[in-house]
Amino acid sequence: MAHNLSIAVLKTGLVPSQKRLEDPILEITLWGMKFSNPIGLAAGYDKNAEVSDALFKQGFGFVEIGTVTPQPQHGNSKPRLFRLIEDEAVINQMGFNNSGMCQVAKNLTRRRNRDGIIGVNLGKNKTTENVSIDYEKETLILGPLSDYLVINVSSPNTPGLRALQSRFTLENLIEKVQHNLNKLTQQPPLLLKISPDLNDKDLYDIAEVAKKTKLDGLIVTNTTITRPYGLHSFNKTKTGGLSGAPLFELSTKILREIYSVTNGCIPLIGVGGITTGAQAYSKIRAGASLIQLYTTLIYHGMSQITKIKYDLGRLLRRDGFQKLTDAIGADHKGS
Numbered sequence: 224m225a226h227n228l229s230i231a232v233l234k235t236g237l238v239p240s241q242k243r244l245e246d247p248i249l250e251i252t253l254w255g256m257k258f259s260n261p262i263g264l265a266a267g268y269d270k271n272a273e274v275s276d277a278l279f280k281q282g283f284g285f286v287e288i289g290t291v292t293p294q295p296q297h298g299n300s301k302p303r304l305f306r307l308i309e310d311e312a313v314i315n316q317m318g319f320n321n322s323g324m325c326q327v328a329k330n331l332t333r334r335r336n337r338d339g340i341i342g343v344n345l346g347k348n349k350t351t352e353n354v355s356i357d358y359e360k361e362t363l364i365l366g367p368l369s370d371y372l373v374i375n376v377s378s379p380n381t382p383g384l385r386a387l388q389s390r391f392t393l394e395n396l397i398e399k400v401q402h403n404l405n406k407l408t409q410q411p412p413l414l415l416k417i418s419p420d421l422n423d424k425d426l427y428d429i430a431e432v433a434k435k436t437k438l439d440g441l442i443v444t445n446t447t448i449t450r451p452y453g454l455h456s457f458n459k460t461k462t463g464g465l466s467g468a469p470l471f472e473l474s475t476k477i478l479r480e481i482y483s484v485t486n487g488c489i490p491l492i493g494v495g496g497i498t499t500g501a502q503a504y505s506k507i508r509a510g511a512s513l514i515q516l517y518t519t520l521i522y523h524g525m526s527q528i529t530k531i532k533y534d535l536g537r538l539l540r541r542d543g544f545q546k547l548t549d550a551i552g553a554d555h556k557g558s
């Protein structure tokens with residue numbers, strides 16, 4: 224309810240803009256696009272591209288919409304979102320509720336010539352058996368309307384989805400999507416969003432596939448089905464993907480490892496448990512070129528974006544970096 228209400232409020236256009244003059248140290252160019260700052264909205268909030276412009280006014284450097292599926296679907300039955308207040312976390316079992324790719328394409332077309340970098344996160348319908356067909360269709364319809372596309376094979380609430388992360392299945396899926404991307408006059412960069420619940424062998428395999436298929440980037444990570452030690456809240460036993468503060472350590476560890484196994488050659492978007500500028504900075508030092516937020520906005524509101532940007536700029540300067548790019552992966556270089 225809180226989610227729908229906040230979308231409705233943003234739709235009114237009456238939410239005051241938080242957009243200020245951006246700090247030039249935060250600017251970064253990636254995939255030929257200039258990001259005025261590296262803080263993005265993670266997938267799952269603006270599922271249908273209804274409020275992207277209002278979100279840019281809140282100060283995001285980019286917005287990822289979706290997950291979108293070919294057919295509209297309701298998702299799992301309610302309640303499907305549980306707050307773990309004491310842990311500043313949530314567990315969700317949404318199951319890709321969204322209006323479907325045709326409606327999303329209409330919404331994206333409506334705002335087509337406006338500013339703002341929009342990524343489109345692609346998933347499959349719950350009942351689809353030939354999985355790659357869903358992603359292939361979406362690529363053709365949504366690819367021309369997106370600044371980057373994401374193959375999401377890491378949400379825990381669609382049965383069988385995470386199994387698509389295994390080496391040969393993944394390679395096959397990416398190649399089929401790329402085949403369709405090649406049919407477009409302009410190809411957006413193609414990224415893959417991965418789970419934090421992968422072992423070293425899985426990570427190595429994903430890195431190999433990413434290199435072989437020349438993926439443009441990885442989003443690290445989605446929510447976890449594990450329950451990190453020390454959770455206090457009553458709701459910790461609910462089924463679903465955990466996000467927010469308790470995910471920070473795990474998702475940053477995976478980010479660090481994937482940066483290492485890909486030798487820093489593939490741009491990474493770091494996501495999972497970020498609330499402060501210091502945590503955003505840690506992700507960047509661990510190897511992220513961009514970062515994303517979701518759960519912190521539930522607990523701290525949109526004003527957190529401005530605070531994170533301010534602190535990130537301050538920390539970069541404190542450590543003698545001239546620009547954000549110089550800090551990416553700094554932990555691996557000993558600087």
Ligand SMILES: Cc1cc2nc3c(=O)[nH]c(=O)nc-3n(C[C@H](O)[C@H](O)[C@H](O)COP(=O)(O)O)c2cc1C
Binds near residue numbers: 444
């Ligand atoms: C309510 C909710 C819905 C989400 N839906 C999606 C989704 O549809 N697709 C996706 O790739 N990630 C989804 N996510 C995961 C987020 O994009 C993000 O990867 C994760 O929450 C970790 O970031 P955070 O700790 O900043 O929230 C969702 C997260 C939440 C909390």
